[in-house]
Amino acid sequence: MSLDATNWAWRIKFPDRKGGSLKPLKKLVLLSLADRAGEDHTCYPSMQRLEQDTGLDRKTILKIISELLADNLIQDTGERKGVTKRVKVYKLLGVTGRETVPTTEPFNRQKPPETVPSMEQSQQRNDSNNGMLNSPNSGTLNSPNNGTQNLPKNLPVESKNKKTWLSLKKLEEELGLITDAETIEQIKTAKWFKREQTAFERYNSDKNLCDDLMHYHFADWLLNARLKYQSREQQPAAQNQTAQTAKPKKLSDKQINLFAQKLAHHPEVSSKFAEAGESYEQLTARIAVKLNHAEQRKKLAPYLAQVGFEGVVV
Structure with a gap:
Protein backbone atom coordinates (compact mmCIF):
# COMPACT_ATOMS: atom_id res chain seq x y z
CA MET A 1 0.00 0.00 0.00
CA SER A 2 1.34 3.44 -0.97
CA LEU A 3 0.37 6.21 1.43
CA ASP A 4 1.29 8.82 -1.19
CA ALA A 5 -0.97 7.13 -3.74
CA THR A 6 -3.87 7.01 -1.30
CA ASN A 7 -3.47 10.68 -0.38
CA TRP A 8 -3.28 11.53 -4.07
CA ALA A 9 -6.49 9.61 -4.79
CA TRP A 10 -8.35 11.47 -2.06
CA ARG A 11 -7.33 14.84 -3.55
CA ILE A 12 -8.39 14.06 -7.12
CA LYS A 13 -11.21 16.20 -8.55
CA PHE A 14 -12.94 14.37 -11.38
CA PRO A 15 -13.99 16.33 -14.50
CA ASP A 16 -17.64 16.36 -15.51
CA ARG A 17 -18.35 13.72 -18.12
CA LYS A 18 -21.70 13.47 -19.91
CA GLY A 19 -23.07 9.98 -19.46
CA GLY A 20 -20.13 9.10 -17.24
CA SER A 21 -20.08 7.18 -13.97
CA LEU A 22 -20.96 8.80 -10.67
CA LYS A 23 -17.99 10.63 -9.15
CA PRO A 24 -18.27 8.86 -5.75
CA LEU A 25 -18.03 5.48 -7.54
CA LYS A 26 -15.00 6.65 -9.54
CA LYS A 27 -13.40 7.83 -6.30
CA LEU A 28 -14.06 4.42 -4.75
CA VAL A 29 -12.40 2.49 -7.59
CA LEU A 30 -9.43 4.90 -7.67
CA LEU A 31 -8.96 4.49 -3.91
CA SER A 32 -9.01 0.73 -4.31
CA LEU A 33 -6.32 0.92 -7.00
CA ALA A 34 -4.24 3.28 -4.85
CA ASP A 35 -4.63 0.94 -1.88
CA ARG A 36 -3.07 -1.83 -3.99
CA ALA A 37 -0.24 0.30 -5.43
CA GLY A 38 3.40 -0.34 -4.64
CA GLU A 39 6.22 2.15 -4.18
CA ASP A 40 6.49 2.63 -7.96
CA HIS A 41 2.78 3.57 -7.96
CA THR A 42 1.79 0.60 -10.10
CA CYS A 43 -0.84 -1.96 -9.23
CA TYR A 44 -2.46 -5.03 -10.75
CA PRO A 45 -5.46 -6.05 -8.63
CA SER A 46 -7.63 -8.77 -10.09
CA MET A 47 -11.19 -8.02 -11.12
CA GLN A 48 -12.41 -10.24 -8.29
CA ARG A 49 -10.41 -8.19 -5.78
CA LEU A 50 -11.86 -4.90 -7.11
CA GLU A 51 -15.38 -6.32 -6.91
CA GLN A 52 -14.80 -7.33 -3.27
CA ASP A 53 -13.25 -3.96 -2.37
CA THR A 54 -15.89 -1.76 -3.95
CA GLY A 55 -19.05 -3.86 -3.94
CA LEU A 56 -19.54 -2.93 -7.62
CA ASP A 57 -20.20 -5.31 -10.50
CA ARG A 58 -17.64 -6.13 -13.18
CA LYS A 59 -19.35 -4.05 -15.90
CA THR A 60 -19.38 -0.90 -13.74
CA ILE A 61 -15.73 -1.34 -12.71
CA LEU A 62 -14.58 -1.77 -16.34
CA LYS A 63 -16.49 1.36 -17.36
CA ILE A 64 -14.92 3.39 -14.54
CA ILE A 65 -11.41 2.14 -15.35
CA SER A 66 -11.87 3.20 -18.99
CA GLU A 67 -12.91 6.67 -17.76
CA LEU A 68 -9.90 6.87 -15.44
CA LEU A 69 -7.69 6.04 -18.43
CA ALA A 70 -9.41 8.75 -20.50
CA ASP A 71 -8.94 11.25 -17.64
CA ASN A 72 -5.17 10.47 -17.62
CA LEU A 73 -5.33 9.42 -13.98
CA ILE A 74 -4.06 5.90 -14.68
CA GLN A 75 -2.11 4.33 -17.53
CA ASP A 76 -2.00 0.80 -18.90
CA THR A 77 1.70 -0.05 -18.79
CA GLY A 78 1.24 -2.89 -21.27
CA GLU A 79 2.66 -5.32 -18.73
CA ARG A 80 0.59 -8.33 -17.66
CA LYS A 81 0.82 -10.29 -14.42
CA GLY A 82 -0.74 -13.33 -12.86
CA VAL A 83 -0.63 -17.03 -13.67
CA THR A 84 -2.37 -16.47 -17.00
CA LYS A 85 -0.45 -13.25 -17.70
CA ARG A 86 -3.77 -11.48 -18.32
CA VAL A 87 -3.99 -9.17 -15.28
CA LYS A 88 -3.28 -5.63 -16.47
CA VAL A 89 -0.69 -3.51 -14.67
CA TYR A 90 -1.81 0.09 -14.19
CA LYS A 91 0.35 3.07 -13.22
CA LEU A 92 -1.14 5.93 -11.22
CA LEU A 93 -0.25 9.20 -12.95
CA GLY A 94 0.62 12.34 -11.02
CA VAL A 95 1.40 10.79 -7.63
CA THR A 96 4.01 12.83 -5.77
CA GLY A 97 5.37 12.65 -2.26
CA ARG A 98 8.12 11.19 -0.17
CA GLU A 99 8.63 8.31 -2.60
CA THR A 100 9.44 10.65 -5.51
CA VAL A 101 12.19 12.76 -3.89
CA PRO A 102 15.57 12.82 -5.73
CA THR A 103 17.78 9.88 -4.94
CA THR A 104 20.80 12.08 -4.22
CA GLU A 105 21.04 15.17 -2.04
CA PRO A 106 24.03 16.69 -0.18
CA PHE A 107 23.73 16.55 3.61
CA ASN A 108 26.13 19.42 4.25
CA ARG A 109 28.00 21.73 1.88
CA GLN A 110 31.14 21.55 4.03
CA LYS A 111 31.22 17.78 3.85
CA PRO A 112 31.61 15.51 0.83
CA PRO A 113 28.24 14.85 -0.86
CA GLU A 114 26.45 11.80 0.37
CA THR A 115 23.43 10.09 -1.12
CA VAL A 116 20.04 10.03 0.51
CA PRO A 117 18.30 6.76 -0.28
CA SER A 118 14.64 6.88 -1.29
CA MET A 119 13.90 4.24 1.32
CA GLU A 120 15.48 3.14 4.55
CA GLN A 121 17.97 0.37 3.85
CA SER A 122 18.13 -1.05 7.36
CA GLN A 123 15.76 -3.92 6.65
CA GLN A 124 16.93 -6.43 4.08
CA ARG A 125 14.41 -8.34 2.02
CA ASN A 126 13.76 -11.71 3.61
CA ASP A 127 16.13 -10.83 6.47
CA SER A 128 15.84 -13.53 9.12
CA ASN A 129 16.19 -10.89 11.85
CA ASN A 130 13.24 -8.90 10.58
CA GLY A 131 10.96 -11.67 9.41
CA MET A 132 10.44 -13.14 5.96
CA LEU A 133 8.45 -10.88 3.64
CA ASN A 134 7.39 -13.80 1.49
CA SER A 135 6.44 -16.28 4.19
CA PRO A 136 3.13 -18.06 4.85
CA ASN A 137 2.88 -16.31 8.21
CA SER A 138 3.32 -12.82 6.79
CA GLY A 139 1.38 -13.19 3.57
CA THR A 140 2.75 -13.20 0.02
CA LEU A 141 4.08 -9.78 -1.03
CA ASN A 142 3.34 -10.22 -4.75
CA SER A 143 0.29 -12.38 -5.40
CA PRO A 144 -0.69 -12.91 -9.09
CA ASN A 145 -4.31 -13.23 -8.08
CA ASN A 146 -4.62 -10.01 -6.14
CA GLY A 147 -1.75 -7.76 -7.19
CA THR A 148 1.03 -6.21 -5.13
CA GLN A 149 0.63 -6.45 -1.35
CA ASN A 150 -2.97 -7.59 -1.60
CA LEU A 151 -3.38 -10.44 0.82
CA PRO A 152 -5.10 -9.58 4.13
CA LYS A 153 -2.04 -10.23 6.29
CA ASN A 154 -0.12 -7.51 4.43
CA LEU A 155 -2.81 -4.84 4.85
CA PRO A 156 -2.10 -2.02 7.33
CA VAL A 157 -3.22 -2.44 10.91
CA ALA A 246 -62.69 6.27 10.20
CA LYS A 247 -65.67 7.40 12.25
CA PRO A 248 -69.16 6.09 11.44
CA LYS A 249 -71.03 8.37 9.06
CA LYS A 250 -74.70 8.40 8.18
CA LEU A 251 -75.60 9.20 4.58
CA SER A 252 -77.77 12.26 3.98
CA ASP A 253 -80.46 12.28 1.28
CA LYS A 254 -78.18 14.36 -0.92
CA GLN A 255 -75.30 11.90 -0.45
CA ILE A 256 -77.59 8.96 -1.18
CA ASN A 257 -78.57 10.43 -4.56
CA LEU A 258 -74.96 11.37 -5.36
CA PHE A 259 -73.45 7.98 -4.51
CA ALA A 260 -76.35 6.12 -6.13
CA GLN A 261 -75.42 7.81 -9.42
CA LYS A 262 -71.73 6.97 -8.97
CA LEU A 263 -72.48 3.36 -8.11
CA ALA A 264 -74.77 2.99 -11.12
CA HIS A 265 -71.80 3.84 -13.36
CA HIS A 266 -69.44 1.53 -11.44
CA PRO A 267 -68.70 -1.40 -13.83
CA GLU A 268 -68.81 -4.11 -11.17
CA VAL A 269 -71.95 -2.73 -9.49
CA SER A 270 -73.82 -2.31 -12.77
CA SER A 271 -72.93 -5.83 -13.93
CA LYS A 272 -73.95 -7.30 -10.58
CA PHE A 273 -77.17 -5.39 -9.79
CA ALA A 274 -78.52 -4.10 -13.14
CA GLU A 275 -81.46 -5.92 -14.70
CA ALA A 276 -81.87 -6.66 -18.40
CA GLY A 277 -82.85 -3.58 -20.41
CA GLU A 278 -82.61 -1.31 -17.38
CA SER A 279 -81.37 2.27 -17.92
CA TYR A 280 -78.83 4.06 -15.71
CA GLU A 281 -81.63 6.24 -14.28
CA GLN A 282 -83.63 3.17 -13.27
CA LEU A 283 -80.57 1.48 -11.76
CA THR A 284 -79.72 4.70 -9.88
CA ALA A 285 -83.20 4.78 -8.37
CA ARG A 286 -82.97 1.16 -7.21
CA ILE A 287 -79.51 1.69 -5.70
CA ALA A 288 -80.82 4.76 -3.84
CA VAL A 289 -83.49 2.55 -2.28
CA LYS A 290 -80.80 0.09 -1.18
CA LEU A 291 -78.75 2.91 0.37
CA ASN A 292 -81.74 3.90 2.48
CA HIS A 293 -81.71 0.48 4.19
CA ALA A 294 -78.92 -0.23 6.66
CA GLU A 295 -78.48 -3.90 5.77
CA GLN A 296 -78.34 -3.26 2.00
CA ARG A 297 -76.12 -0.21 2.57
CA LYS A 298 -73.49 -2.30 4.37
CA LYS A 299 -73.38 -4.71 1.43
CA LEU A 300 -72.54 -1.77 -0.83
CA ALA A 301 -69.90 -0.37 1.59
CA PRO A 302 -66.85 -1.67 -0.37
CA TYR A 303 -68.13 -0.04 -3.56
CA LEU A 304 -68.96 3.20 -1.71
CA ALA A 305 -65.31 3.45 -0.63
CA GLN A 306 -64.20 2.97 -4.24
CA VAL A 307 -66.34 5.88 -5.47
CA GLY A 308 -65.14 8.34 -2.83
CA PHE A 309 -67.11 7.75 0.40
CA GLU A 310 -64.90 8.28 3.48
CA GLY A 311 -65.77 6.81 6.83
CA VAL A 312 -67.62 3.79 8.16
CA VAL A 313 -71.02 2.96 6.70
CA VAL A 314 -73.74 2.58 9.37
Missing part, protein backbone atom coordinates in the same frame (compact mmCIF):
# COMPACT_ATOMS: atom_id res chain seq x y z
CA GLU A 158 -6.02 0.11 10.40
CA SER A 159 -7.56 -2.19 7.78
CA LYS A 160 -8.36 -4.94 10.26
CA ASN A 161 -11.75 -3.41 11.20
CA LYS A 162 -10.59 -2.62 14.70
CA LYS A 163 -12.75 -0.62 17.08
CA THR A 164 -10.89 2.64 16.39
CA TRP A 165 -11.56 2.73 12.64
CA LEU A 166 -14.40 5.25 12.87
CA SER A 167 -13.62 8.92 12.19
CA LEU A 168 -16.64 11.21 12.51
CA LYS A 169 -14.97 13.72 10.19
CA LYS A 170 -14.54 11.14 7.42
CA LEU A 171 -18.06 9.85 8.01
CA GLU A 172 -19.50 13.36 7.67
CA GLU A 173 -17.59 13.82 4.42
CA GLU A 174 -19.03 10.58 3.01
CA LEU A 175 -22.56 11.46 4.13
CA GLY A 176 -22.15 14.96 2.72
CA LEU A 177 -21.78 13.44 -0.75
CA ILE A 178 -25.20 11.76 -0.62
CA THR A 179 -27.43 13.74 1.76
CA ASP A 180 -28.01 17.15 3.35
CA ALA A 181 -26.56 18.66 6.54
CA GLU A 182 -29.82 18.33 8.49
CA THR A 183 -30.00 14.59 7.84
CA ILE A 184 -26.34 14.18 8.84
CA GLU A 185 -27.01 15.90 12.18
CA GLN A 186 -30.05 13.69 12.79
CA ILE A 187 -27.96 10.58 12.16
CA LYS A 188 -25.10 11.72 14.43
CA THR A 189 -27.43 12.45 17.36
CA ALA A 190 -29.75 9.46 16.86
CA LYS A 191 -30.09 7.17 19.86
CA TRP A 192 -29.75 4.16 17.56
CA PHE A 193 -26.35 5.26 16.13
CA LYS A 194 -24.24 3.13 18.48
CA ARG A 195 -26.48 0.12 17.97
CA GLU A 196 -26.10 0.32 14.19
CA GLN A 197 -22.34 0.86 14.45
CA THR A 198 -21.97 -2.34 16.47
CA ALA A 199 -24.11 -4.28 13.99
CA PHE A 200 -22.12 -2.88 11.05
CA GLU A 201 -18.77 -3.84 12.61
CA ARG A 202 -19.95 -7.38 13.30
CA TYR A 203 -21.29 -7.72 9.77
CA ASN A 204 -17.93 -6.67 8.26
CA SER A 205 -15.64 -8.27 10.85
CA ASP A 206 -14.29 -10.89 8.43
CA LYS A 207 -14.09 -8.73 5.29
CA ASN A 208 -10.76 -6.96 5.95
CA LEU A 209 -11.90 -3.63 4.49
CA CYS A 210 -9.66 -0.59 4.74
CA ASP A 211 -10.91 2.37 6.79
CA ASP A 212 -11.93 4.39 3.72
CA LEU A 213 -14.18 1.61 2.44
CA MET A 214 -15.57 1.08 5.95
CA HIS A 215 -16.66 4.74 6.04
CA TYR A 216 -18.08 4.49 2.50
CA HIS A 217 -20.27 1.48 3.32
CA PHE A 218 -21.17 2.76 6.82
CA ALA A 219 -22.64 5.95 5.30
CA ASP A 220 -25.04 3.88 3.18
CA TRP A 221 -25.78 1.66 6.18
CA LEU A 222 -26.76 4.65 8.34
CA LEU A 223 -29.05 6.15 5.69
CA ASN A 224 -30.89 2.84 5.36
CA ALA A 225 -31.11 2.57 9.14
CA ARG A 226 -32.60 6.07 9.37
CA LEU A 227 -35.36 5.10 6.91
CA LYS A 228 -36.00 1.93 8.89
CA TYR A 229 -36.48 3.73 12.20
CA GLN A 230 -38.52 6.52 10.61
CA SER A 231 -40.88 3.94 9.14
CA ARG A 232 -41.39 2.37 12.57
CA GLU A 233 -42.14 5.73 14.16
CA GLN A 234 -44.58 6.79 11.45
CA GLN A 235 -46.55 3.53 11.38
CA PRO A 236 -48.30 3.94 14.80
CA ALA A 237 -49.10 7.57 13.97
CA ALA A 238 -50.69 6.53 10.68
CA GLN A 239 -52.75 3.87 12.46
CA ASN A 240 -54.00 6.41 15.02
CA GLN A 241 -54.88 8.85 12.26
CA THR A 242 -56.83 6.15 10.40
CA ALA A 243 -58.70 5.22 13.57
CA GLN A 244 -59.62 8.86 14.15
CA THR A 245 -60.79 9.53 10.60
Whole structure:
Protein backbone atom coordinates (compact mmCIF):
# COMPACT_ATOMS: atom_id res chain seq x y z
CA MET A 1 0.00 0.00 0.00
CA SER A 2 1.34 3.44 -0.97
CA LEU A 3 0.37 6.21 1.43
CA ASP A 4 1.29 8.82 -1.19
CA ALA A 5 -0.97 7.13 -3.74
CA THR A 6 -3.87 7.01 -1.30
CA ASN A 7 -3.47 10.68 -0.38
CA TRP A 8 -3.28 11.53 -4.07
CA ALA A 9 -6.49 9.61 -4.79
CA TRP A 10 -8.35 11.47 -2.06
CA ARG A 11 -7.33 14.84 -3.55
CA ILE A 12 -8.39 14.06 -7.12
CA LYS A 13 -11.21 16.20 -8.55
CA PHE A 14 -12.94 14.37 -11.38
CA PRO A 15 -13.99 16.33 -14.50
CA ASP A 16 -17.64 16.36 -15.51
CA ARG A 17 -18.35 13.72 -18.12
CA LYS A 18 -21.70 13.47 -19.91
CA GLY A 19 -23.07 9.98 -19.46
CA GLY A 20 -20.13 9.10 -17.24
CA SER A 21 -20.08 7.18 -13.97
CA LEU A 22 -20.96 8.80 -10.67
CA LYS A 23 -17.99 10.63 -9.15
CA PRO A 24 -18.27 8.86 -5.75
CA LEU A 25 -18.03 5.48 -7.54
CA LYS A 26 -15.00 6.65 -9.54
CA LYS A 27 -13.40 7.83 -6.30
CA LEU A 28 -14.06 4.42 -4.75
CA VAL A 29 -12.40 2.49 -7.59
CA LEU A 30 -9.43 4.90 -7.67
CA LEU A 31 -8.96 4.49 -3.91
CA SER A 32 -9.01 0.73 -4.31
CA LEU A 33 -6.32 0.92 -7.00
CA ALA A 34 -4.24 3.28 -4.85
CA ASP A 35 -4.63 0.94 -1.88
CA ARG A 36 -3.07 -1.83 -3.99
CA ALA A 37 -0.24 0.30 -5.43
CA GLY A 38 3.40 -0.34 -4.64
CA GLU A 39 6.22 2.15 -4.18
CA ASP A 40 6.49 2.63 -7.96
CA HIS A 41 2.78 3.57 -7.96
CA THR A 42 1.79 0.60 -10.10
CA CYS A 43 -0.84 -1.96 -9.23
CA TYR A 44 -2.46 -5.03 -10.75
CA PRO A 45 -5.46 -6.05 -8.63
CA SER A 46 -7.63 -8.77 -10.09
CA MET A 47 -11.19 -8.02 -11.12
CA GLN A 48 -12.41 -10.24 -8.29
CA ARG A 49 -10.41 -8.19 -5.78
CA LEU A 50 -11.86 -4.90 -7.11
CA GLU A 51 -15.38 -6.32 -6.91
CA GLN A 52 -14.80 -7.33 -3.27
CA ASP A 53 -13.25 -3.96 -2.37
CA THR A 54 -15.89 -1.76 -3.95
CA GLY A 55 -19.05 -3.86 -3.94
CA LEU A 56 -19.54 -2.93 -7.62
CA ASP A 57 -20.20 -5.31 -10.50
CA ARG A 58 -17.64 -6.13 -13.18
CA LYS A 59 -19.35 -4.05 -15.90
CA THR A 60 -19.38 -0.90 -13.74
CA ILE A 61 -15.73 -1.34 -12.71
CA LEU A 62 -14.58 -1.77 -16.34
CA LYS A 63 -16.49 1.36 -17.36
CA ILE A 64 -14.92 3.39 -14.54
CA ILE A 65 -11.41 2.14 -15.35
CA SER A 66 -11.87 3.20 -18.99
CA GLU A 67 -12.91 6.67 -17.76
CA LEU A 68 -9.90 6.87 -15.44
CA LEU A 69 -7.69 6.04 -18.43
CA ALA A 70 -9.41 8.75 -20.50
CA ASP A 71 -8.94 11.25 -17.64
CA ASN A 72 -5.17 10.47 -17.62
CA LEU A 73 -5.33 9.42 -13.98
CA ILE A 74 -4.06 5.90 -14.68
CA GLN A 75 -2.11 4.33 -17.53
CA ASP A 76 -2.00 0.80 -18.90
CA THR A 77 1.70 -0.05 -18.79
CA GLY A 78 1.24 -2.89 -21.27
CA GLU A 79 2.66 -5.32 -18.73
CA ARG A 80 0.59 -8.33 -17.66
CA LYS A 81 0.82 -10.29 -14.42
CA GLY A 82 -0.74 -13.33 -12.86
CA VAL A 83 -0.63 -17.03 -13.67
CA THR A 84 -2.37 -16.47 -17.00
CA LYS A 85 -0.45 -13.25 -17.70
CA ARG A 86 -3.77 -11.48 -18.32
CA VAL A 87 -3.99 -9.17 -15.28
CA LYS A 88 -3.28 -5.63 -16.47
CA VAL A 89 -0.69 -3.51 -14.67
CA TYR A 90 -1.81 0.09 -14.19
CA LYS A 91 0.35 3.07 -13.22
CA LEU A 92 -1.14 5.93 -11.22
CA LEU A 93 -0.25 9.20 -12.95
CA GLY A 94 0.62 12.34 -11.02
CA VAL A 95 1.40 10.79 -7.63
CA THR A 96 4.01 12.83 -5.77
CA GLY A 97 5.37 12.65 -2.26
CA ARG A 98 8.12 11.19 -0.17
CA GLU A 99 8.63 8.31 -2.60
CA THR A 100 9.44 10.65 -5.51
CA VAL A 101 12.19 12.76 -3.89
CA PRO A 102 15.57 12.82 -5.73
CA THR A 103 17.78 9.88 -4.94
CA THR A 104 20.80 12.08 -4.22
CA GLU A 105 21.04 15.17 -2.04
CA PRO A 106 24.03 16.69 -0.18
CA PHE A 107 23.73 16.55 3.61
CA ASN A 108 26.13 19.42 4.25
CA ARG A 109 28.00 21.73 1.88
CA GLN A 110 31.14 21.55 4.03
CA LYS A 111 31.22 17.78 3.85
CA PRO A 112 31.61 15.51 0.83
CA PRO A 113 28.24 14.85 -0.86
CA GLU A 114 26.45 11.80 0.37
CA THR A 115 23.43 10.09 -1.12
CA VAL A 116 20.04 10.03 0.51
CA PRO A 117 18.30 6.76 -0.28
CA SER A 118 14.64 6.88 -1.29
CA MET A 119 13.90 4.24 1.32
CA GLU A 120 15.48 3.14 4.55
CA GLN A 121 17.97 0.37 3.85
CA SER A 122 18.13 -1.05 7.36
CA GLN A 123 15.76 -3.92 6.65
CA GLN A 124 16.93 -6.43 4.08
CA ARG A 125 14.41 -8.34 2.02
CA ASN A 126 13.76 -11.71 3.61
CA ASP A 127 16.13 -10.83 6.47
CA SER A 128 15.84 -13.53 9.12
CA ASN A 129 16.19 -10.89 11.85
CA ASN A 130 13.24 -8.90 10.58
CA GLY A 131 10.96 -11.67 9.41
CA MET A 132 10.44 -13.14 5.96
CA LEU A 133 8.45 -10.88 3.64
CA ASN A 134 7.39 -13.80 1.49
CA SER A 135 6.44 -16.28 4.19
CA PRO A 136 3.13 -18.06 4.85
CA ASN A 137 2.88 -16.31 8.21
CA SER A 138 3.32 -12.82 6.79
CA GLY A 139 1.38 -13.19 3.57
CA THR A 140 2.75 -13.20 0.02
CA LEU A 141 4.08 -9.78 -1.03
CA ASN A 142 3.34 -10.22 -4.75
CA SER A 143 0.29 -12.38 -5.40
CA PRO A 144 -0.69 -12.91 -9.09
CA ASN A 145 -4.31 -13.23 -8.08
CA ASN A 146 -4.62 -10.01 -6.14
CA GLY A 147 -1.75 -7.76 -7.19
CA THR A 148 1.03 -6.21 -5.13
CA GLN A 149 0.63 -6.45 -1.35
CA ASN A 150 -2.97 -7.59 -1.60
CA LEU A 151 -3.38 -10.44 0.82
CA PRO A 152 -5.10 -9.58 4.13
CA LYS A 153 -2.04 -10.23 6.29
CA ASN A 154 -0.12 -7.51 4.43
CA LEU A 155 -2.81 -4.84 4.85
CA PRO A 156 -2.10 -2.02 7.33
CA VAL A 157 -3.22 -2.44 10.91
CA GLU A 158 -6.02 0.11 10.40
CA SER A 159 -7.56 -2.19 7.78
CA LYS A 160 -8.36 -4.94 10.26
CA ASN A 161 -11.75 -3.41 11.20
CA LYS A 162 -10.59 -2.62 14.70
CA LYS A 163 -12.75 -0.62 17.08
CA THR A 164 -10.89 2.64 16.39
CA TRP A 165 -11.56 2.73 12.64
CA LEU A 166 -14.40 5.25 12.87
CA SER A 167 -13.62 8.92 12.19
CA LEU A 168 -16.64 11.21 12.51
CA LYS A 169 -14.97 13.72 10.19
CA LYS A 170 -14.54 11.14 7.42
CA LEU A 171 -18.06 9.85 8.01
CA GLU A 172 -19.50 13.36 7.67
CA GLU A 173 -17.59 13.82 4.42
CA GLU A 174 -19.03 10.58 3.01
CA LEU A 175 -22.56 11.46 4.13
CA GLY A 176 -22.15 14.96 2.72
CA LEU A 177 -21.78 13.44 -0.75
CA ILE A 178 -25.20 11.76 -0.62
CA THR A 179 -27.43 13.74 1.76
CA ASP A 180 -28.01 17.15 3.35
CA ALA A 181 -26.56 18.66 6.54
CA GLU A 182 -29.82 18.33 8.49
CA THR A 183 -30.00 14.59 7.84
CA ILE A 184 -26.34 14.18 8.84
CA GLU A 185 -27.01 15.90 12.18
CA GLN A 186 -30.05 13.69 12.79
CA ILE A 187 -27.96 10.58 12.16
CA LYS A 188 -25.10 11.72 14.43
CA THR A 189 -27.43 12.45 17.36
CA ALA A 190 -29.75 9.46 16.86
CA LYS A 191 -30.09 7.17 19.86
CA TRP A 192 -29.75 4.16 17.56
CA PHE A 193 -26.35 5.26 16.13
CA LYS A 194 -24.24 3.13 18.48
CA ARG A 195 -26.48 0.12 17.97
CA GLU A 196 -26.10 0.32 14.19
CA GLN A 197 -22.34 0.86 14.45
CA THR A 198 -21.97 -2.34 16.47
CA ALA A 199 -24.11 -4.28 13.99
CA PHE A 200 -22.12 -2.88 11.05
CA GLU A 201 -18.77 -3.84 12.61
CA ARG A 202 -19.95 -7.38 13.30
CA TYR A 203 -21.29 -7.72 9.77
CA ASN A 204 -17.93 -6.67 8.26
CA SER A 205 -15.64 -8.27 10.85
CA ASP A 206 -14.29 -10.89 8.43
CA LYS A 207 -14.09 -8.73 5.29
CA ASN A 208 -10.76 -6.96 5.95
CA LEU A 209 -11.90 -3.63 4.49
CA CYS A 210 -9.66 -0.59 4.74
CA ASP A 211 -10.91 2.37 6.79
CA ASP A 212 -11.93 4.39 3.72
CA LEU A 213 -14.18 1.61 2.44
CA MET A 214 -15.57 1.08 5.95
CA HIS A 215 -16.66 4.74 6.04
CA TYR A 216 -18.08 4.49 2.50
CA HIS A 217 -20.27 1.48 3.32
CA PHE A 218 -21.17 2.76 6.82
CA ALA A 219 -22.64 5.95 5.30
CA ASP A 220 -25.04 3.88 3.18
CA TRP A 221 -25.78 1.66 6.18
CA LEU A 222 -26.76 4.65 8.34
CA LEU A 223 -29.05 6.15 5.69
CA ASN A 224 -30.89 2.84 5.36
CA ALA A 225 -31.11 2.57 9.14
CA ARG A 226 -32.60 6.07 9.37
CA LEU A 227 -35.36 5.10 6.91
CA LYS A 228 -36.00 1.93 8.89
CA TYR A 229 -36.48 3.73 12.20
CA GLN A 230 -38.52 6.52 10.61
CA SER A 231 -40.88 3.94 9.14
CA ARG A 232 -41.39 2.37 12.57
CA GLU A 233 -42.14 5.73 14.16
CA GLN A 234 -44.58 6.79 11.45
CA GLN A 235 -46.55 3.53 11.38
CA PRO A 236 -48.30 3.94 14.80
CA ALA A 237 -49.10 7.57 13.97
CA ALA A 238 -50.69 6.53 10.68
CA GLN A 239 -52.75 3.87 12.46
CA ASN A 240 -54.00 6.41 15.02
CA GLN A 241 -54.88 8.85 12.26
CA THR A 242 -56.83 6.15 10.40
CA ALA A 243 -58.70 5.22 13.57
CA GLN A 244 -59.62 8.86 14.15
CA THR A 245 -60.79 9.53 10.60
CA ALA A 246 -62.69 6.27 10.20
CA LYS A 247 -65.67 7.40 12.25
CA PRO A 248 -69.16 6.09 11.44
CA LYS A 249 -71.03 8.37 9.06
CA LYS A 250 -74.70 8.40 8.18
CA LEU A 251 -75.60 9.20 4.58
CA SER A 252 -77.77 12.26 3.98
CA ASP A 253 -80.46 12.28 1.28
CA LYS A 254 -78.18 14.36 -0.92
CA GLN A 255 -75.30 11.90 -0.45
CA ILE A 256 -77.59 8.96 -1.18
CA ASN A 257 -78.57 10.43 -4.56
CA LEU A 258 -74.96 11.37 -5.36
CA PHE A 259 -73.45 7.98 -4.51
CA ALA A 260 -76.35 6.12 -6.13
CA GLN A 261 -75.42 7.81 -9.42
CA LYS A 262 -71.73 6.97 -8.97
CA LEU A 263 -72.48 3.36 -8.11
CA ALA A 264 -74.77 2.99 -11.12
CA HIS A 265 -71.80 3.84 -13.36
CA HIS A 266 -69.44 1.53 -11.44
CA PRO A 267 -68.70 -1.40 -13.83
CA GLU A 268 -68.81 -4.11 -11.17
CA VAL A 269 -71.95 -2.73 -9.49
CA SER A 270 -73.82 -2.31 -12.77
CA SER A 271 -72.93 -5.83 -13.93
CA LYS A 272 -73.95 -7.30 -10.58
CA PHE A 273 -77.17 -5.39 -9.79
CA ALA A 274 -78.52 -4.10 -13.14
CA GLU A 275 -81.46 -5.92 -14.70
CA ALA A 276 -81.87 -6.66 -18.40
CA GLY A 277 -82.85 -3.58 -20.41
CA GLU A 278 -82.61 -1.31 -17.38
CA SER A 279 -81.37 2.27 -17.92
CA TYR A 280 -78.83 4.06 -15.71
CA GLU A 281 -81.63 6.24 -14.28
CA GLN A 282 -83.63 3.17 -13.27
CA LEU A 283 -80.57 1.48 -11.76
CA THR A 284 -79.72 4.70 -9.88
CA ALA A 285 -83.20 4.78 -8.37
CA ARG A 286 -82.97 1.16 -7.21
CA ILE A 287 -79.51 1.69 -5.70
CA ALA A 288 -80.82 4.76 -3.84
CA VAL A 289 -83.49 2.55 -2.28
CA LYS A 290 -80.80 0.09 -1.18
CA LEU A 291 -78.75 2.91 0.37
CA ASN A 292 -81.74 3.90 2.48
CA HIS A 293 -81.71 0.48 4.19
CA ALA A 294 -78.92 -0.23 6.66
CA GLU A 295 -78.48 -3.90 5.77
CA GLN A 296 -78.34 -3.26 2.00
CA ARG A 297 -76.12 -0.21 2.57
CA LYS A 298 -73.49 -2.30 4.37
CA LYS A 299 -73.38 -4.71 1.43
CA LEU A 300 -72.54 -1.77 -0.83
CA ALA A 301 -69.90 -0.37 1.59
CA PRO A 302 -66.85 -1.67 -0.37
CA TYR A 303 -68.13 -0.04 -3.56
CA LEU A 304 -68.96 3.20 -1.71
CA ALA A 305 -65.31 3.45 -0.63
CA GLN A 306 -64.20 2.97 -4.24
CA VAL A 307 -66.34 5.88 -5.47
CA GLY A 308 -65.14 8.34 -2.83
CA PHE A 309 -67.11 7.75 0.40
CA GLU A 310 -64.90 8.28 3.48
CA GLY A 311 -65.77 6.81 6.83
CA VAL A 312 -67.62 3.79 8.16
CA VAL A 313 -71.02 2.96 6.70
CA VAL A 314 -73.74 2.58 9.37
